[in-house]
Amino acid sequence: MNRHPTLRCKLLRDIRTQWSQFAAQVTIIVLGVALFTASYGAYRNLTASYDGTFEAERFAHVWITGGDSAAIAAGARTLPGIADVVVRGQAELPLRVGADKLRGRIIGLPADRPPTVNAPTILSGHYPTVNEVLVEHHMAGHFGLSTGATLSMLGPDGWREVSVAGVASSAEYLWPARSRQEMFPVPDNFGVIFATEPLPASGVTEQVLIRFAGTPSPAALDRVSSMANTLGATEVLSRAEQPSNWLLRMDIDAFGELAYLFPLLFLSVAGLVAYVLLNRRVQAERPVIGVLLAGGMDRRTILWHYLQFGIVAGSTGSLGGIMLGLAGSGALSRVYLRAIGLPESAAVVEVLPITILGGLVFGIAAGALGALAPAVLAFRTPPATAMRGSAPLGPGRISLPERIFPALRRLPARWLLVLRNIGRSPRRTWSTVLGTALSLLVVLTSWTMLDTMAAALDVSFRQVQTADARVDFTGPVDQRKLTELTSADGVVAAEPMVQLPIILTADGDTYATALIALPRDTTMHGLRPVPGSPATLSDDGILIGKGVRHLLRVGPGDTVAVKVPGVPDVRVPIAGVLDEPIGAFAYLSIEQLDALAGAPVPVNSALLRLAPGADPEQIRRELSGRAGIAAYEDLDALNRLIDRYAKFFFVFIGVMLALGGVLAFAIIFTTMSINIVERRREVGVLRAGGMPPGMLARLITGENLLMTLLGIAPGLALGVLGGHSFLSTYSNDQFQLELVVRPSTLGLAALVILAVATVSLLPGLRAVHGLDLAAIIRERSD
Numbered sequence: 012m013n014r015h016p017t018l019r020c021k022l023l024r025d026i027r028t029q030w031s032q033f034a035a036q037v038t039i040i041v042l043g044v045a046l047f048t049a050s051y052g053a054y055r056n057l058t059a060s061y062d063g064t065f066e067a068e069r070f071a072h073v074w075i076t077g078g079d080s081a082a083i084a085a086g087a088r089t090l091p092g093i094a095d096v097v098v099r100g101q102a103e104l105p106l107r108v109g110a111d112k113l114r115g116r117i118i119g120l121p122a123d124r125p126p127t128v129n130a131p132t133i134l135s136g137h138y139p140t141v142n143e144v145l146v147e148h149h150m151a152g153h154f155g156l157s158t159g160a161t162l163s164m165l166g167p168d169g170w171r172e173v174s175v176a177g178v179a180s181s182a183e184y185l186w187p188a189r190s191r192q193e194m195f196p197v198p199d200n201f202g203v204i205f206a207t208e209p210l211p212a213s214g215v216t217e218q219v220l221i222r223f224a225g226t227p228s229p230a231a232l233d234r235v236s237s238m239a240n241t242l243g244a245t246e247v248l249s250r251a252e253q254p255s256n257w258l259l260r261m262d263i264d265a266f267g268e269l270a271y272l273f274p275l276l277f278l279s280v281a282g283l284v285a286y287v288l289l290n291r292r293v294q295a296e297r298p299v300i301g302v303l304l305a306g307g308m309d310r311r312t313i314l315w316h317y318l319q320f321g322i323v324a325g326s327t328g329s330l331g332g333i334m335l336g337l338a339g340s341g342a343l344s345r346v347y348l349r350a351i352g353l354p355e356s357a358a359v360v361e362v363l364p365i366t367i368l369g370g371l372v373f374g375i376a377a378g379a380l381g382a383l384a385p386a387v388l389a390f391r392t393p394p395a396t397a398m399r400g401s402a403p404l405g406p407g408r409i410s411l412p413e414r415i416f417p418a419l420r421r422l423p424a425r426w427l428l429v430l431r432n433i434g435r436s437p438r439r440t441w442s443t444v445l446g447t448a449l450s451l452l453v454v455l456t457s458w459t460m461l462d463t464m465a466a467a468l469d470v471s472f473r474q475v476q477t478a479d480a481r482v483d484f485t486g487p488v489d490q491r492k493l494t495e496l497t498s499a500d501g502v503v504a505a506e507p508m509v510q511l512p513i514i515l516t517a518d519g520d521t522y523a524t525a526l527i528a529l530p531r532d533t534t535m536h537g538l539r540p541v542p543g544s545p546a547t548l549s550d551d552g553i554l555i556g557k558g559v560r561h562l563l564r565v566g567p568g569d570t571v572a573v574k575v576p577g578v579p580d581v582r583v584p585i586a587g588v589l590d591e592p593i594g595a596f597a598y599l600s601i602e603q604l605d606a607l608a609g610a611p612v613p614v615n616s617a618l619l620r621l622a623p624g625a626d627p628e629q630i631r632r633e634l635s636g637r638a639g640i641a642a643y644e645d646l647d648a649l650n651r652l653i654d655r656y657a658k659f660f661f662v663f664i665g666v667m668l669a670l671g672g673v674l675a676f677a678i679i680f681t682t683m684s685i686n687i688v689e690r691r692r693e694v695g696v697l698r699a700g701g702m703p704p705g706m707l708a709r710l711i712t713g714e715n716l717l718m719t720l721l722g723i724a725p726g727l728a729l730g731v732l733g734g735h736s737f738l739s740t741y742s743n744d745q746f747q748l749e750l751v752v753r754p755s756t757l758g759l760a761a762l763v764i765l766a767v768a769t770v771s772l773l774p775g776l777r778a779v780h781g782l783d784l785a786a787i788i789r790e791r792s793d
Contacts, residue, residue, distance in 0.1 A: 040328025043277030048336020051270035056344035059359035073221040077245030080217040102212040105641035107163040112635040119208040136177015143176035145205040153198030188254040200644040278377035285381025305394040317386035325378025446678040447722025455730020467592040478535040478618035487613030501625030535618035544587025548600035552586035558595030558744040680771035
């Protein structure tokens, strides 16, 4: 490709002439590349950190609970591709730290050596011996436990004090979820400890842990699952389904999708800006292009000259975006890894060449592709036609609004000029409409996500979960024991609750969840039925969440098999479906549960209602000190924890919203300023004819705002569709979120875009006052 020094000087002059629009394009590319570099870099860092932890601890690929564990382990060792198989014990039991009681889990370790599968990483202290435990680091950090401290656990012979051998991190509890149904743990309410076997606890369940030599195929996992189910297993979990890994993987996969979604949108807009800028310049310089071509300049040189405008913008924006994004990637990775408590030794924060290369390619491609169409237009320009200039395509005509509403024809001529100018240059109109629509797409995609998550949290933790606290008992209780709970100062009501792990089966599909049984007239749990379902616990069957309905493909009137470990299956009709955005539980009345069991089912928990203004910590201390209370759970603390974690999401989406506002300004500023530049000679003629600058400013403002209004409706529709698409990345059995689109959000977004459009007109309107009228009149019409 020939390099022409004159054209190189012309390129620099063009950039100086349109420096503000060029800067807007570079800014958009900087934002797009920075978003890609930060989100993709964080995604790779988090993935590498998790994978490194899994490798170091020899993280299992399959967990098998129940059945003949010895036979399952022996059978697994005969399957191809298996690296290690271990059998360990696990039990749910109450723990006591000082005056606090909480639900706990104890996991067995070999007495003489660390396990060959799921070996916890000891952060401080030593491997436990008899009457010693390792404490999972989330629990240790919350209660201030370290080597030499003591805690108590409820065993077969009552409370037993044990020493803390050390603090450990486990890949199973990077996010210390108790189960997929209880995803948001509060350290006050749940903790994990490790002890050598045999475990000093009652109700120990044996688990078989299997680790493959490499990444197992779906067929290999199916063979393991089929073998385990044949031998009586009650639950088979793959690594992808393991609660902690499932939740964190869902989160980092969202990072991976965001690494492309938002940057692609930003860079598409950058391409649009490049197209608008360069197309205007090519149209204005057609006579110059004609002279150059007629003088013998190679068409490829002309093509390369105009293509360079986009490439320079893309290169400049890419470099700035990469530097900004790399800093953001490291900071984002460290904040996230610190939030989940991953040990620093396992954290991976690095700069990968593919991240830098991807940012460069995306940024340059955005600028080049936007400039390609105008450059090709210049390449194909016939010299003779270009040198003659542009001629009107036909006679003028009245505008579409005037044809629809004839009364508009009686408007003053200056306002008819506004209406007719919209249709006079379709390219200019459609570029403004498209810019407005894309601005709303960016803003509303983020804004609707904020509304949706806020609504989902409000429903789940203020409308569905209406109790203030929960207590678990060391044994079955009667109504007298429940009534005694209200004797505590600040407790105004108590309701019995039974929670059981169950497996639902329908037409060969299975789903493991929790069955929650409450009084028929409960006031401690809100039920939100879908249309056609009962609003109360029914004697006609079981109530299921939307997530269960979708997975099992069942609905009201269908029958499911309910399996409780150690109890024969019971077939129960589905009475209704509940609209719960977070969680996928099954519900029965305690009365119906007793009827299905054929005898009263022991009540093992209670929900509490506290008096307004009551001190939850004082109530926790008082109830935890009572005999027979195994654990106390402050549900309001859970709400506060959810709010705290949600703030990370809201901050992220808020940043996206702010960047969307910057993007909207850049788009509209560019299109508006180009609109004014294209009308430069026309504006000069009107000024020379005596039109006051104020009136001219109002006409230009009215015309551009009218074109902005044309983009509002499609932009609102695109924004809602964008929110839907973004929300789908979070949809699964535990998150059944429906997009919330508040009318106020749509109205405010439209007003914001109109305000941005108005502000973006100000530089161009100021330029109108400083026009050199004599020079404009002498110019040849473009």
